[in-house]
Amino acid sequence: MSNDPRIPRESEPVEELLRAAAAHDREVASGRDAAFLRRMERRLREEPAPPVAKAPPRWNVLLPAGALAAAVLVVAVFVFLPGRRGPADGLLHGEGGVQLLAVNGGERVVSDEEGRFIYLLGGGAVSLFGGGGSDLLVIGPGRIQLDRGEIWVHVVGGAQGFAVETPGGTIAVVGTLFSVAVADQTIVRVTRGAVEARVEGSTTVLGAGQSATFGGDAVGIQEGPAAGEPPRWVWELADRAAAFDWRETYPSGSPHQ
Amino acid sequence: MDEQTREEIDPGVFRRFRKGDADAACLVVERYHRPLLAFLRAHLGDRDLAEDVAQEVFLRLLEHRHTLRGPRQLASWLFTVAIRAARRQLQRGEATLPEENAPRQTGSPPVQGDRLQEERRLHVLHAALASLPEKERELLTLRYFAGLPIKDLAGTLGMPMGSVGVKIGRSLQRLRRELESSGHRLEDLL
Numbered sequence: 001m002s003n004d005p006r007i008p009r010e011s012e013p014v015e016e017l018l019r020a021a022a023a024h025d026r027e028v029a030s031g032r033d034a035a036f037l038r039r040m041e042r043r044l045r046e047e048p049a050p051p052v053a054k055a056p057p058r059w060n061v062l063l064p065a066g067a068l069a070a071a072v073l074v075v076a077v078f079v080f081l082p083g084r085r086g087p088a089d090g091l092l093h094g095e096g097g098v099q100l101l102a103v104n105g106g107e108r109v110v111s112d113e114e115g116r117f118i119y120l121l122g123g124g125a126v127s128l129f130g131g132g133g134s135d136l137l138v139i140g141p142g143r144i145q146l147d148r149g150e151i152w153v154h155v156v157g158g159a160q161g162f163a164v165e166t167p168g169g170t171i172a173v174v175g176t177l178f179s180v181a182v183a184d185q186t187i188v189r190v191t192r193g194a195v196e197a198r199v200e201g202s203t204t205v206l207g208a209g210q211s212a213t214f215g216g217d218a219v220g221i222q223e224g225p226a227a228g229e230p231p232r233w234v235w236e237l238a239d240r241a242a243a244f245d246w247r248e249t250y251p252s253g254s255p256h257q
Numbered sequence: 258m259d260e261q262t263r264e265e266i267d268p269g270v271f272r273r274f275r276k277g278d279a280d281a282a283c284l285v286v287e288r289y290h291r292p293l294l295a296f297l298r299a300h301l302g303d304r305d306l307a308e309d310v311a312q313e314v315f316l317r318l319l320e321h322r323h324t325l326r327g328p329r330q331l332a333s334w335l336f337t338v339a340i341r342a343a344r345r346q347l348q349r350g351e352a353t354l355p356e357e358n359a360p361r362q363t364g365s366p367p368v369q370g371d372r373l374q375e376e377r378r379l380h381v382l383h384a385a386l387a388s389l390p391e392k393e394r395e396l397l398t399l400r401y402f403a404g405l406p407i408k409d410l411a412g413t414l415g416m417p418m419g420s421v422g423v424k425i426g427r428s429l430q431r432l433r434r435e436l437e438s439s440g441h442r443l444e445d446l447l
Contacts, residue, residue: 011429013443014436018401018429021382024375025295025402029304036308037290040315041283192391235345 108137111149128153129237131181139165150181152234168215169199178206179230186215189227197221264288266328275322286315289335296336296403300343300394302383310342333412336405340395340413378446385435393428400425 026033111134130136134149145165153164154177163172168186171178177191188197189211197204199214204221206212211224266274266288273281293314297307317338318331325334386394396414399405411418436443 008426008430011426011433014429014433015401017378017382017443017446018397018432021379022295022299022402022404024379025298026291028375029294029298032304032308033291033294036294036311037287040286040290040312044282044286044319045279229348235341 108135110135129234131233146180146182148182150179152177152179152230152237166215169197169221172196172198177230179234182215184215185213187224188212189224191227191230266331268328271325271328271331275325277322282319285318285331289331290315292403292405293335293339296398297339297343299383299386299398299402301346302387306346310339310346314339314342332405332409336399336403336409336413344391381436381439381441381446385432385439385441388435389428389431393424393431396421396424397428397432 109130111130111132128144129152131150131152134151135147136149136151137145137147139145143163143165147167151164153162163170164180165171166180166182166186168182171180171186171188172195177193178195179187179189179191181187181189188195188206190206190208192208194205194207197206197212197214199221202221204212209227211227212221213224214221266285270281270284274285290311293311294307297310298304301307301310314335318335321334325331386397389397392414396410399410399413405413407418407421410416410421414421416424433443436446
């Protein structure tokens with residue numbers, strides 16, 4: 001029987017079943033687990049520890065003097081501070097390689113064709129993975145404007161209301177993983193969850209596997225081909241984002257929590 | 258079961274691990290390999306694939322060891338990366354569906370009597386878990402197979418500690434409905 005009052009009584013048999021199944025799994029897999037441990041130990045002793053992952057190269061930061069100190073201290077993150085809304089008053093220019101970036105509300109970020117961005121927002125609730133040649137502006141809390149290039153947005157949770165504005169319309173987050181690419185038109189591809197595209201006064205919800213095009217000369221939202229898998233670099237950046245230590249950068253918590 | 262993951266690596270061992278000491282790395286792997294493998298087996302439904310992913314996760318940990326500040330971060334880091342790796346496997350379709358992995362009387366090695374019953378129970382549970390939404394499946398497998406305590410669950414899944422218990426309760430209720438809708442009586446499975 002569960003000792004947790006939040007577990008409904010009718011679910012206690014399910015909990016018991018899970019515990020029994022887990023115990024059985026541990027028992028039957030104990031030999032394999034031991035073999036796995038031996039293989040790992042042999043590998044760790046025979047091969048030198050891999051070099052630590054390279055620290056990302058620094059950005060060439062062009063900031064007003066008042067913002068410079070923050071940029072030096074922080075490794076990653078858009079800082080969505082209340083009261084920092086407004087037009088761009090700073091320009092961050094990215095060069096090649098993967099970048100972990102510090103950006104304040106109201107600042108614009110531009111990357112060259114080889115640049116790769118990771119922005120962690122809201123204590124990691126939203127991760128933005130930017131492709132090369134991106135140009136975006138932090139409008140304010142939970143809102144960015146993508147003017148050019150491609151970003152992938154991964155919402156872990158608790159980030160309802162987050163939105164990406166593009167010249168053709170607005171993409172509001174309902175679910176989790178999607179990309180927005182802006183060139184002549186805006187292309188949205190949803191991998192998981194759902195997003196809400198608001199274009200010219202009409203709203204369309206796109207679910208997982210769907211894509212849509214709007215803006216440019218087109219009228220309204222045109223349904224596109226099935227959204228494929230994210231490219232490999234998105235997963236690589238996702239792993240880096242997962243490995244990022246918020247507490248090391250912000251011992252007292254995220255700046256926007 | 259929580260004892261599996263409550264005991265943390267000694268700070269001195271952790272410091273040596275960060276410096277690349279092989280003995281310390283072995284201790285870290287020894288400490289976490291069982292809960293990590295149990296989670297991945299339950300989540301992916303494939304023992305071979307679970308071991309491949311676990312190895313990848315540990316090697317990634319070695320590569321990123323400098324980003325961890327202390328031993329308390331190890332569990333959350335490992336399981337966060339494991340979840341992402343498992344999601345990738347599931348999206349690529351490389352994980353075996355529980356239906357394909359059902360235990361049978363014939364074949365090698367032979368599975369008989371109570372053992373077969375246990376294997377069938379595990380299979381039924383895996384199939385029901387596989388039908389849950391991703392987050393709920395992750396929550397239940399991390400809790401019951403990996404034995405993660407609430408604090409590490411909250412850190413790994415990025416949710417407030419106060420809501421973890423409630424979400425476990427809801428996920429259990431959904432799992433019960435899934436089991437019952439697939440024609441299984443809990444009394445027969447227990």
